[in-house]
Amino acid sequence: MYVTRDRALTAPAHDTAKVVAELRDRAEITDALYRFGLGQDLKDKELFASAFAADAELDFRPAASKWGAKPPLMSGRDTIVTTILAMFTGRVDTTHQITNVRITIDGDTARLTALVEAQHLLTADRTTHALLKNPYDVDLVRDGDRWVIRRLRIDNTWYTGNPAAIFS
Template sequence: MFVTDEYALSAPPADVDAVVLELRDRAEILDALYRFGLGQDLKDRELFASAFAADAELDFRPAASRWGGRPSPMFGRDTIVTTVLTMFAGQVDTTHQVTNPRVVVDGDTAHLTALVEAQHLLTADHGTFALLKNPYDVELIRDGGRWVIRRMRIDNAWYTGDPVAFFGV
């Protein structure tokens, strides 16, 4: 699951133009994951949607299985955005922090792994919360000058708190 390449960049150090292009790609790839997290936290439909390809897939089953949840995978940007934001709206406040990102770029596709810490609190009662540490496995595609998520699989390393805070149910 994790990107474990020995080097951060594949471009030869002496090829400054290639290094700059690869660094730009990597920044845009990470930004797709940041848009995913911040879009949820702000309940910003446009920002959240900008993280995904039209035919995106989001699979939260591996993480949810840790506490007995059995959500279906979500297919398509519109379905993902509507499902996630409707589920949280007025019910769950979230914050997401991304750490340990690793990226491999292959032309117009990329693979990203990262650890994401997600804090979920019931909007009506911040005393009911859950804190999760989730490994993310993400496939991305180039969409013009930016990168978007084509497939995202979210696993769970650990969590603490009340699972009711994950989805406000």
């Protein structure tokens, strides 16, 4: 699952133009995942939607299986945005911290792996919460000057709290 190359950049160090282009791509690729997290945290539909390709897939099944849930595979940007924001808006406060980002780029496609710590608190009962440490496996595509998520698979390494109460 993890991108495990022995270096970040593939552009030759002496080729400044290629290095700059690769650094820009890497920043935009990482930003797609930041838009995913912050869009949820702010309940900002436009920001959240901007993270996804129109034909995106979000697979939360590997993570949810750890606590016995069986969510469907979400397909299509509109379905993902509507489903996630409807599940959380007015009911759950979230924060997402994204670390250990690793990226490979192949032309107009890329793969990103990261660790995401996601805190979820019920707004009506702050004692009901779930803290999740999730490995993300992400396929992205170039969309003009930015990158968007085509496929996002979320697994879970550990959790505390009660995810079943949050993701109901």
